[in-house]
Amino acid sequence: MSTKTIPAQTIKTCDCCSVTMDGQNSRQEGKLTLNAHALDMHGHACADATRKFDLCDSCLFDVAKAIDSAIAARKQGANHD
């Protein structure tokens, strides 16, 4: 009797479109981290509110474009609420 050990596999999915990320669709290894503190009612940091996203190449492109566009709109004063 022989034993064969199959190593564990890490399978990542895109947090945006849920596609399984592989060498073809995530060549840029896209990750987005939004660092932030959650604030209590007095405005003091009370918890970590950091959000992390793994992104396939096409979602990385779309999300980067959306960020650029939001920043540009803010700079032009077009999107203030």
Ligand SMILES: [Zn+2]
């Ligand atoms: Zn995606």
